Amino acid sequence: MKTNFFENIANLNAPGIWKLSIHNEANGHFTVSALYSPNQSNEPATKTIAPLIFKGTASEMDEGFFEAIGQPVQATAGLYSNIEVYNKNLDNAKKKLSQGNKSQPAKVKSNTEDGDDIEVAEPKISAEDKKKAYTDAIRKVVELNDACKYAEALEVLPPVSDYPEKAEELNRRKADLTRKKEQMAQALQLFNQD
Structure with a gap:
């Protein structure tokens, strides 16, 4: 045969x-x-x-x-071949983001031990950096979804509170990933029963 x-x-x-x-x-x-x-x-x-x-x-x-x-x-x-490149890009993005935050500080008052107010720099993320962070997070969510890693994708999914203008998309993705995660758990449970 x-x-x-x-x-x-x-x-x-x-x-x-x-x-x-x-x-x-x-x-x-x-x-x-x-x-x-x-x-x-x-x-x-x-x-x-x-x-x-x-x-x-x-x-x-x-x-x-x-x-x-x-x-x-x-x-x-693709996940395996891109994971090393992704990790390097993520490290570079973190470095650039932290450097960008240093150049655009916002002022916040803080009390010292002797009761005096001083101004402390608080990181401020530009609209462009925020958009890039969202795009990177969604790209990672899609990669994890394609690899059937639904729980990890849910962890990476940005919260609606950070992106209220994307609430509908984020809620839709969350519902879809939650459904797939539950289906995967049920399938694994059935498989383990055999």
């Missing part, structure tokens, strides 16, 4: 380590757990990625398995 399973893996163009678990039930249904990771990754954050779980008959798996894993595998491969 000839299959094209390994050709399909190669066609994903995502070299790495595949961990597959296949549960074959008596009624002809399958539960398949698939976890992909690139060979060279030692990043601790990427160890939290949950496996993809699929259920269906043999013919459903033959027809849809590779279509279903294609996009998540590409997103995971």
Whole structure:
């Protein structure tokens, strides 16, 4: 019997380590757990990625398995390849932001031990920096969403109080991520029961 399973893996163009678990039930249904990771990754954050779980008959798996894993595998491969660049860019952005804050201080009064008021610089974020911070946060949320890391995406999602003008978008994203997080938890619970 000839299959094209390994050709399909190669066609994903995502070299790495595949961990597959296949549960074959008596009624002809399958539960398949698939976890992909690139060979060279030692990043601790990427160890939290949950496996993809699929259920269906043999013919459903033959027809849809590779279509279903294609996009998540590409997103995971992109996550691994971009995480080092992302961390460097994040460090640079933090440095620039802290330098920018030093050049535009706001004055706040503070009491000293002897009761005198002095003016202390309080960081002020420019509108441009605030917009960039929002864009960076949303970009990270999208990356985490694509990698099925819904809990982490919820942690990165900016609060509505910081961006009231984006309340509708932020509330929509939060509801969507919360729903996906709950679905993932239910799927993992079902998988662990088997």
